[in-house]
Amino acid sequence: MDYLQYLRKDKMPHIWCDGCGNGIILKAIIRAVDKLGWKKDDIALVSGIGCSGRTPGYVDFNTLHTTHGRALSFSTGIKLAKPNMHLIVVSGDGDATAIGGNHFIHAARRNIDLNLIVFNNYIYGMTGGQASPTTPTGKFASTTPYGNPDSPFHISELAKAAGASYVARTTTYHTAKMDRYMQQAFQNKGFSVVEILTMCPTSYGRANKETGETGVEMLSFQKENSISLEKAKEMDEEEIKGKFVTGVYIDRDKPSYLENYQEIKDKANN
Amino acid sequence: MSNNSTAKLMQGNVAIAHGAIAAGCRFFAGYPITPSSEIAEVLSKELPAVDGTFIQMEDEIASIGAVVGASIAGAKSMTATSGPGFSLKQENLGMAVMAEVPLVVVDVQRGGPSTGLPTKGSQGDVMQARWGTHGDHPIIAIAPSSVEECYDMTIRAFNLAEQYRTPVIILTDEIIAHLTEKIEIKPASKIELYNRGKPNVAPEKYLPYKLTESGIPPMANFGEGYRYHITGLVHDETGFPTNDEKEAHRQLMRLNTKFDQHMDSILDYEEINTKNMDLLLVSYGAPARSAKRAMKIMQKQGVNAGYLRLKTIWPFATDKIKKLSRKVDTIIVPEMNLGQIAGEIERYIPDNTEIIRVNHVNGEAIKPQEIVNAMIKKD
The missing domain is CATH 3.40.50.920 (Rossmann fold)
Incomplete structure (x- = not known):
């Protein structure tokens, strides 16, 4: 397929570092759009702030770079005003679950028809490698020089518990799975979350060399330390520790916000 | 439809809600806060009946975020709040100023600072309306003194927002908001409505932040064939971010002077x-x-x-x-x-x-x- 027809070639080169995984996710988004035959005019790609936040600038859709953590709020407005548009929201771990955490759980509760792709790299990359809500306990960041005292969020479990109708989790190493999950998410009615573990060698890798220092080493680490949900079910807690559990966390039929609101409109007109 | 005005007994907040509908507002996102909540309550009933959308968001920040998004997608949009909520909305309000997105924010002022006097009137947000969001920027704020003006000025707020691609703040207060008095509602035929200027060039030629003679570049709605980029970063005429000092100066000066030649139409007393x-x-x-x-x-x-x-x-x-x-x-x-x-x-x-x-x-x-x-x- 021709990636270039979806990219703003004049905006290249992009700002992402050597070895960054964001481009792998961007290509998967484009493949899913292409596979589903969505028209570029009908797609809005919306971001917050951070490295993931720069994604919209590179794609030839209706693109919106909002404030930190608020991409889901802006997207909610776009979707409700133009329900036929396809909304793809990209957000980092900090953007989605720290400053934007409230919008994240409420978009899930509402089951509003948005597709959220979380670029989870365990760190605030753009601002220089500070700890995020997904930085594992004990790991190093520019604000955790003695190791992280905090406990991390499990983004997919959070989305599932909050009410999202589709939640899947994978890594930038597992591109075939990424393609499958992204297509399923885009086709799902309601709120869909695809959480993707991506690598930030510049900030996270350098500070935590045991999980890989370069992009390639970090990809290998993803490969070696990921296990499927099915496999995880057969393992005890101690064995799962430190593993990244991938798979479809939830895929359920549930009325979406748009469907519910159509009923409200019908009632108001009777 | 009658060509005559109708007299009604109405509360200020209720008049703002009905004025919004008359102005063509079709999207409202809000969060409960005294003394503005009646606006949300009335619109939760009225908007779905005119094929519009009301949504109660999770917080004040999300409310204005949704309003900016809905306006970008083409809906005339509004939110309403009071001092504490107005403080929370400031960052996204600045985003709307920077991206030049038309919208209306109602601030029903109550005593401050902080939680202050929630049920009592105040005009303590005058400077917050002017300078609440960071950075030099233009803003329009209008203040009604009667219930009839709550209605008429809400229509005017939408018109100003659409004409000048800007957020407009209705700076009302608890006294006017909860005042009930007689108002004359003009028939729809006598209400003048403005809609944002749309681009009249082919999509590939469209410059969303072009330096036009009027200072107000035409605005394409998302999903209508003009694929462009909107950001809160300083941007050039194309809408894409720039760090170029000359370009930053050019765009920020256009932004900050864009009302200058339209003062006669904006000022009212x-x-x-x-x-x-x-x-x-x-x-x-x-x-x-x-x-x-x-x-x-x-x-x-x-x-x-x-x-x-x-x-x-x-x-x-x-x-x-x-x-x-x-x-x-x-x-x-x-x-x-x-x-x-x-x-x-x-x-x-x-x-x-x-x-x-x-x-x-x-x-x-x-x-x-x-x-x-x-x-x-x-x-």
Whole structure:
């Protein structure tokens, strides 16, 4: 397929570092759009702030770079005003679950028809490698020089518990799975979350060399330390520790916000 | 449809909600906060009935975020709040200023700072409306003094937002918001509505932030064939971020001067007896009602008092204040804060013109006699 027809070639080169995984996710988004035959005019790609936040600038859709953590709020407005548009929201771990955490759980509760792709790299990359809500306990960041005292969020479990109708989790190493999950998410009615573990060698890798220092080493680490949900079910807690559990966390039929609101409109007109 | 006005008994907040519907508002996102909640309540009922959307968001920040998004997608959009919520909305309000997205924010002012006096009137957010979001920026804020103006000015707020690609703040107060009085509602045929200027060039030629003669570039809605980029970063004519100092200067100066040539249309005030006067009363919002009464009392007592009511608060009526202040040696400014507009007036008047401030911050309405007494005390 021709990636270039979806990219703003004049905006290249992009700002992402050597070895960054964001481009792998961007290509998967484009493949899913292409596979589903969505028209570029009908797609809005919306971001917050951070490295993931720069994604919209590179794609030839209706693109919106909002404030930190608020991409889901802006997207909610776009979707409700133009329900036929396809909304793809990209957000980092900090953007989605720290400053934007409230919008994240409420978009899930509402089951509003948005597709959220979380670029989870365990760190605030753009601002220089500070700890995020997904930085594992004990790991190093520019604000955790003695190791992280905090406990991390499990983004997919959070989305599932909050009410999202589709939640899947994978890594930038597992591109075939990424393609499958992204297509399923885009086709799902309601709120869909695809959480993707991506690598930030510049900030996270350098500070935590045991999980890989370069992009390639970090990809290998993803490969070696990921296990499927099915496999995880057969393992005890101690064995799962430190593993990244991938798979479809939830895929359920549930009325979406748009469907519910159509009923409200019908009632108001009777 | 009738061509006549209909008389109704209505509350200020309810009038804002109905004014919004009449203006073509089809999207409202809000969060409950006293004393603005009636606006959300009425719109939750009215909007779905006109194929519009009401959504109660998880917080104040999300509310204005959704409103910016809905407007980008083409819906005339509004949110309503009060001081604490207005504070929370400031960052996304700045995003809308920067991206030049039309929308309306109603701030029903209550006593502050902080949680303050939630059920009592105030005008403490005048400067927050002007400078609440960071960075130099233009803003429009208008202030109704009656329930009928709540209705009419909400329509005007949408018109200004659409005409000038900007957020517009309706700076009302708890007194006007919860006042119930008779209003005349104009028939739809007599209401003039503006819609944002759409691009008339092919999508590949479209420049969303072009330096046009009017200073207001046409705005394409998302999903209508013009695929472009919107960001809160400083951007060039194409909408994409730039770090180029010359380009940043060019765009920020256009942004900050874009109302200049349209001041006659943006500024609005009510003037009584300002041709030949010895004393000037300047007021806005709820206290302007008492100021008008005070003027009449003064005139009965032989004082040749004039009256200026600011209907547009921001941008400030600098030229009008300069002109009128030369005619008098005393200006009385009643307002429900500690002199936020009095201080602004002070910047533009001759040194020998005295300002008498009549201020309340305890939530109590300013009475006409207090204003008269302030004049007598000075004498």
